[in-house]
Amino acid sequence: SRRGTAAPPSCSPRASRGTTIIVLPDVASQADPRQWEYSTYDVGSADLSWFSSIFFAEAEGESLYIFGHGPNPDGSAPTQFSKTILARAAFSDLLGHKWGNIEYWVGAGTWSPSPENFRALDVPSWETTCVWSEELGVWYSFNIEPFGSEIFMWTAEAITGTWTRTSVYKIPAPFNASPYLNYAAKAHPELVQPAVTAEAVDVKLGLGCACACGCACDSMAVRERGVELMLSFVTNVLTADTDEQHGQSTGNLLFGKGQMAWPVRAYWPRFL
Structure with missing residues (x-):
């Protein structure tokens, strides 16, 4: 069934009840995964799951975004039909099992230490990446x-x-x-592969054409072809x-x- 309609009886939604974070603090120093040391701790609740996606908020620094899901309108546990909610945390806090330091997005430019008034994003997510x-x-x-x-x-x-x-x-x-x-x-x-080649940069700077035909290509068109x-x-x-x-x-x-x-x-x- 499509979004907004009930699933058929043989394809009932899969509920998610709680989330466990697995911390592997120093995998680079040990080549054998069987020797990795790790710890776990539970976060969220039966009403809030956080397994969908976690990713860096900026190219540098330790700020992370986390996609999660709140309860369904009837109060049941989150499923793949649930709305996406957003939290942010510091990488060092998650490594240190400090889930209590995270903040929840509750509106334009506003974050809260409490999830009570979280605001849903208008993007679906369930076992995804961002x-x-x-x-x-x-x-x-x-x-x-x-x-x-x-x-x-x-x-x-x-x-x-x-x-x-x-x-x-x-x-x-x-x-x-x-x-x-x-x-x-x-x-x-x-x-x-890297999105912009040296040839594409040459075209953007007006240094020549990157195409084999030798035509006067638009630099942005060449750049767009390089995005994979x-x-x-x-x-x-x-x-x-x-x-x-x-x-x-x-x-x-x-x-x-x-x-x-x-x-x-x-x-x-x-x-x-």
Whole structure:
């Protein structure tokens, strides 16, 4: 079902009750992940979850933004239909288990130490990422509407909005229909090539054309062609058919004979 409509009985929303933060303070000094030391602590509550996304607020410094979700209108625990809420924290505070120092966005230019009057953002999020693009001059995040088969890119010049969406990819068959379920659309800026090449800079400065044809190209057009974004999403199975085990992440459609072939392989990240 689409946003704003009830989910079918076999595809009930997945509730999130509380969040656990895992702290790994010094992974760079130990190459073997099995030797990493870590600690955990619980944050939020049954009404406030914070697992969706955490990211730096600026290119330098330790300020972080955190995407979370509040309760549904009926008071039930957060689900993928819940509105996104925003908090900010210092990286050192989270490392030190000091969740009590975070602040919640409650309105234009206003933050509060209490979540009681939080204000929802107009961007959906659930198992996602949010990234600042210096080249585009916007924050951006990818999202698949609950039980949908289309990936949208949401953008805003400020983290608090106004956010707008653009369709960027329609998930093909067989994954675009029941019993398949698509979610966790995430940006991967760490895999992207630098957006502006030396040739593009030359054109911008009027030093020549970057195209093989030798034409007088518009410098911004060359710059725009240099901006590359990468993302991934996951396809799962959620079914109640008699031929499949009831529930998510189970059944022959995932692990049966022939189902690990790439054209039909689900429960595996797909990159775009």
